[in-house]
Amino acid sequence: MGRRENARETALKASCAYYAHRAYYEDLLVQRQRRWAETTKRELDFLEHAFRADATRPIKDVLDIACGTGRHVFGLARRGYQCTGLDYTPERVQIAKDRAKSAGVSVRLMQGDATRLKYENEFDAVLALYILFLLPNDDDVLKCLGQIHRALRKGGVLVCNIGNPFYAGKHWFSMDAIYKGLRVIEEHAPGIHSTEIVRLRDFDPMHGVAWWQETSIIKTPDGTHTFPDRERLRLFTYWDILHYLQAAGFKEIKCYTNWKTKPPENRKAETLIFVARKD
Numbered sequence: 001m002g003r004r005e006n007a008r009e010t011a012l013k014a015s016c017a018y019y020a021h022r023a024y025y026e027d028l029l030v031q032r033q034r035r036w037a038e039t040t041k042r043e044l045d046f047l048e049h050a051f052r053a054d055a056t057r058p059i060k061d062v063l064d065i066a067c068g069t070g071r072h073v074f075g076l077a078r079r080g081y082q083c084t085g086l087d088y089t090p091e092r093v094q095i096a097k098d099r100a101k102s103a104g105v106s107v108r109l110m111q112g113d114a115t116r117l118k119y120e121n122e123f124d125a126v127l128a129l130y131i132l133f134l135l136p137n138d139d140d141v142l143k144c145l146g147q148i149h150r151a152l153r154k155g156g157v158l159v160c161n162i163g164n165p166f167y168a169g170k171h172w173f174s175m176d177a178i179y180k181g182l183r184v185i186e187e188h189a190p191g192i193h194s195t196e197i198v199r200l201r202d203f204d205p206m207h208g209v210a211w212w213q214e215t216s217i218i219k220t221p222d223g224t225h226t227f228p229d230r231e232r233l234r235l236f237t238y239w240d241i242l243h244y245l246q247a248a249g250f251k252e253i254k255c256y257t258n259w260k261t262k263p264p265e266n267r268k269a270e271t272l273i274f275v276a277r278k279d
């Protein structure tokens with residue numbers, strides 16, 4: 001295996017371990033916290049707004065390429081869309097499958113890699129939410145966006161997002177976080193208290209790649225669970241994503257600067273959401 005391939009494997013393995021260890025507990029927080037319910041609703045409202053405003057075909061079939069435990073695919077399925085979700089981490093897919101069964105929601109779910117998509121003209125919309133910064137390298141980002149372009153039907157849209165690295169406020173993914181180098185995130189809901197200590201291990205300012213040591217200490221009625229993991233995150237700018245999308249074949253590209261459906265442009269945005277149409 002070459003050096004590049006090795007680095008790719010290391011990043012993927014680290015990401016998979018991080019998301020596997022937290023799958024169950026993070027899902028508890030998503031299910032039980034009002035803040036998560038509000039965030040997800042805002043994002044779902046935005047997605048429907050983008051489907052109406054930016055696609056030139058009716059949106060029915062939706063693919064989520066990193067669905068996690070399924071908060072977007074379930075939300076959209078409940079709003080009448082036909083959803084397919086895939087995620088690299090099997091533990092997350094299993095939680096989503098169990099919920100689909102117990103809640104009686106019809107969603108197609110599978111384990112898969114966002115850089116190995118095999119679809120062609122199958123979807124009206126594709127979601128790539130909170131995932132691009134996890135992809136190990138440039139080839140992967142280009143492959144992933146190219147494969148999404150191929151998976152879309154003409155007139156369909158991709159919705160993807162990044163954290164804005166130049167955002168100057170408190171944000172889990174900003175230069176501020178990088179330069180402070182340490183964050184402690186406390187979250188709780190009935191039956192769960194999670195403390196995450198996030199320490200910067202390494203930052204490559206030339207390539208915009210950060211390795212974080214993320215230790216979660218989770219208290220639930222059955223005990224205390226500690227997971228020390230590493231996560232590799234890549235910082236992207238507006239221009240990076242714009243050019244990646246263009247290279248993948250998208251021509252009509254809009255950038256929203258928040259999850260509101262009637263957005264005033266916010267140049268100091270915390271998150272940048274791209275809606276790109278296949279023409």
Ligand SMILES: C[S@@+](CC[C@H](N)C(=O)[O-])C[C@H]1O[C@@H](n2cnc3c(N)ncnc32)[C@H](O)[C@@H]1O
Binds near residue numbers: 088114128
């Ligand atoms: C920050 S979470 C976001 C999950 C979901 N989109 C959401 O907003 O709740 C990132 C997800 O990406 C998944 N992931 C990481 N690398 C992946 C890859 N190469 N292909 C598919 N999923 C991947 C992780 O397992 C994790 O569930």
